[in-house]
Amino acid sequence: MAVLHTTLGPLAEQDCGLVLPHEHLVVDFRTPDEQPADALDVEEVVATMAPALADAGAAGVTVLVECTPPGLGRRADVLAAVSRAAGVPVVFATGVYREPWVPGWVYDASDTDLEEFMTRELTGGVDGTGVPAGFIKVSAGDDGLRPVEERVLRAAARAAVRTGALVGSHTADGRVVLQQIAVAAAEGLPPGRFLSIHTQLTADAGLRQAVVDAGAWIEYDHVGQGDDAAALRLVLDSLEAGHEDRLLVSHDAGWYDPALPGGGPRRPFTTLTGTFLPALREAGVPQQTVDVLTRRNPFRAFAR
Template sequence: MAEPLDTAAGQRRLRTTLGPLGAGDVGLVLPHEHLLVDFRPAGSAGPAEVDPGEFASVVEPLLAAAAAAGVTALVECTPPGLGRRVDLVLDVSRRTGVPVVVATGVYREPWVPDWVYAASDDELEAWMHRELTEGVDGSGVLAGFVKISAAEDGIRPVEERVVRAAARAAARTGALVGSHTTDGRVVLGQIDLAVAEGLAPERFLSIHTQTITDPGLRRAIVERGAWIEFDDVGQSGRDGHARTLALVLDSLEAGQAGRLLLSHDAGWFDPALPGGGTPRPFTDLTGSFLPALRAAGVGDDVLDDLCVRNPFRAFAR
């Protein structure tokens, strides 16, 4: 049976594979990672054919290493249509003891599932609401947030419908809506749509904000009240490390410490590759990036905001 929603003041919880967790139950949280992603088009051999043992042999060491590095929870950002498999995620989470937040929602075209086009707006909202409050795919695991996306050149009709349905479902449950959208103007348009449907702007997260090169657009997103996320830690070697470090320091200088999240966008098992491919670890943040921020003069209280308090505030409901 799914856990009942907490309604009393002060009962905000992360909804995870290992149950609801309060602020005192978690420390450092990685807000954007993946355990399984399948970018192959619909109709190809899909994630349902993943061998559970092969998946576990790749992913369990990643989670165990993250836990050993101080990670206490991880947000798995794979939505339906890209290979979401909550049953496999639940298994490795239990084996390693690492709580994982899973997503509901819909990605952008061409990965929108066929049934979404045929569903009514009310049916889309009801489906997301059900996954947030009753559980995903019969697993008993409640989705912890809503993952959406949009094309870089603008919001397409089906993507607008998804934004509106996501905003309504999130507003009813207190959930976060996180958007993989790399153009800041499109992000602001999504926020406008979501707010029009009743979502508070502080329940909206701009994912991959490091790809928005205009600091004015990044500032505008924060000024609307939304979250921003630099989630490319460890992706591009030393040069990328320096760029992300500069972005974080600029954001802190601009007074954005209270709205900023950090992660890797790492992992993952790819069923299109032999043996699931070669995943990236979840340990660069703790191993090298946070020490670099400390060396640049960022204090531990600010780092706790970025990696402990902010992720909980963003994803708890």
Template sequence: MQLHTTLGPKKRNELGLILPHEHVFVDLRTPDKPGYAEADTDDVVRLMAPEIEAIKAQGVTALIECSTGGVGLRVDIDLAVSKATNFPIVVPTGNYREPWIPDWVATASEAELEKWMLGHLTEGVDDTGVIAAWIKVSAGDDGITPLETKILRAAARASAQTGALIGSHTIKGRVVLDQLDIIEAEGGSAGRFLSIHTQAEPDFGLHQAVFDRGAWLEIDNIGWVPDAENVALVVQSLEAGQGERLLLSHDRGWYDPAQAGGGTPKPYTHLVESFLPGLRHAGVDESTITRLTHDNPFAAFAR
């Protein structure tokens, strides 16, 4: 297995701790807004390179970029930040939910979207030469819409052909189960699906139901809420047997072109600095911490 990054494919023994849900560059304006996803690459490097250097100093070895189509995916910028810091960044293909869906995605057929994703997963994203490792999609909070379903069907077909992970921003566990039904109907596998923002679903029984289908779970608001809250959730997840497919991250960063100077980034350092010591204090052993932060992210995103 290998993990496709901005610095080429990496094997497991080349990487250590991986942050599986962060952002280098995001534009949360919809794609029809003036100036959408536009920024000077050098400005982004100046703002974000220090954030990368800070986690390199902590022993972090790679970061998963979770910005996708519709919210400002700029693989050329990810590549520039990566080269400036000699740090691997893992990028997706795919598209976000409504209303962050560009007109061309809305009108494209499932076959056209499948071909577009396959090109990114096998040949590279646009003219960057960077191969996308995975597919990022989303679903509406109250249920997946027909347009989002079209994108997911295309993603499932692309995943089935490449083994690429599909990760979805989905807030409700029952909607995740609907997504798994769609993926499997298209020949994809629940084992190549990541439920992003698992912690947003208050019903732990739905976490277990998604896990029992074979999917990955991600707790990715670390640093946004008191550590005790997430330490308790991780311990509960481990006691339920979910540790083999559980990921931990911040969902932080990032350069925002809608803000003057890109705004003020939120560091990616909290996991190592504060949260992992909290897990150790709660009795989580080192081998489990290594599995959660080293082994699992690689296994999820590699192919």
């Protein structure tokens, strides 16, 4: 039986309602060598972020996928503490982000070491929490895959094949995404287990279509970022193009930034439920399709 691996235990499809597939609770954009070991005050992060997560739960969110990978200040113990305080299940990411946020140890690791690292986090738990990672997060710049990023992607694909996990990539240019899909497929990963994150940044509709035609997932994760009318139009256009069974929608919201006083400014996790989904329905999208986008598709993508 397929399940989502979360901080509050494995969840079957019948246990899940609306899932937010791309959010953050904590992100540190300083490079790994600049991130102090004591960057986070756990009590402060919980006091700051648990109410925002609880608000999402009260609005109908049943699972939040936390997309911060190693290299961007991921702290599984802190994420688990926020989740427990809010009573909302959270999915962890394993993987490695792009340069210059690649941790130093990755450069010295063998390809097998990288694969085993991700596999361990997907099966045995992350950083002593006992909570397995729910998916693999990678990235690449728009100028193409750099050598270390390609090594990480190949290792991610192999770990995903072993575990059934999804590989999601923060990559804005659809041409690079198509290259990533091809590289991952060469390692045995079915394109249906690859997610193009931030697909709204791929301005060329033909490239977005090519990613869908390849069999991968696409994600528009900019709800609540300033122009929801444009975001709504993009979702409607994608539905018209036949992307219903390949599309995810989220905010890319949050988050606590330990480099900023008080964690910096934050955006809520409730715009989707509060205004965006009602706008979709008002535009004529049936509730059944809304449920596919927000319930069935995220579970199918992230469950294993």
